[in-house]
Every structure is written in C-alpha cells, then in structure tokens.
Amino acid sequence: MVDQPVHILLVEDDEVDAEAIVRAFRKQKIQHPITIVPDGFEALNVLRGEAGHSLLPSPYLILLDLNMPRMNGIEFLHILRQDPELCCSIVF
Numbered sequence: 001m002v003d004q005p006v007h008i009l010l011v012e013d014d015e016v017d018a019e020a021i022v023r024a025f026r027k028q029k030i031q032h033p034i035t036i037v038p039d040g041f042e043a044l045n046v047l048r049g050e051a052g053h054s055l056l057p058s059p060y061l062i063l064l065d066l067n068m069p070r071m072n073g074i075e076f077l078h079i080l081r082q083d084p085e086l087c088c089s090i091v092f
Contacts, residue, residue, distance in 0.1 A: 004057075004058075004059060005032050005033060006032050006059050006060065007034075007035065007057050007058075007059070007061070008025075008035070008061050008063060009034075009037065009046060009047070009060055009061070010022075010034055010035070010036045010037070011037055011038075011040065011042075011043045011062065011063065011065055011068070011073070012036060012037075012065045012068075013065060013068040017065070018036050038068070038069075039069060040068065040070065040072065040073065040079070041070055041071050043062070043064075044076065044079065044080070047060075047086055048085075061092070062089055062090065062091040062092070063092050064076065064077065064092065077091060
C-alpha cells in the first residue's frame with residue numbers, strides 16, 4: 001500500500017498569518033501540499049472543484065480561520081456540514 005500525502009487546505013485571509021503557518025510547517029519538516037484560499041467561498045470552490053479551481057485531492061485536512069470577509073469560518077463550517085459530499089471533512 002502506497003501512502004498518499006495529506007493535502008492541507010488553509011482558509012486564511014491574512015497573508016502574514018498564512019505565511020507564518022507555512023513557515024512553521026517547513027520548520028517542523030511537514031511537507032504536505034498546502035493550498036491557501038482567502039475565504040469560505042474560495043474554500044468551497046476548491047473542495048468542489050468549481051469556479052476554475054482544481055478539486056482538492058483526498059485525503060485532505062482543513063485549517064480554518066473563523067474571522068474572514070465575505071464568508072466567515074462559522075458560515076463555511078455550517079455549509080460544509082450540510083453538504084453530503086463534504087460533511088465528513090476534518091476541520092481545525
């Protein structure tokens with residue numbers, strides 16, 4: 001059995017915070033692929049492979065900022081949990 005990398009979806013509107021997370025992962029030698037999006041709308045597009053975004057491969061993990069413009073983290077999480085395809089996603 002070949003281990004598949006865990007893809008990380010970082011939903012973060014602050015570029016400085018996003019870079020700090022990426023830097024922390026590199027420092028700890030965590031080399032999983034990271035996709036960064038600025039809000040919940042873009043995150044849903046990536047998870048669904050819509051609006052010109054490639055579908056995020058499974059397995060994946062979502063790191064979610066709660067305070068964002070357009071669609072905040074709580075709104076995103078509410079929609080995610082109602083979607084039968086995405087409801088079992090792991091979110092931090």
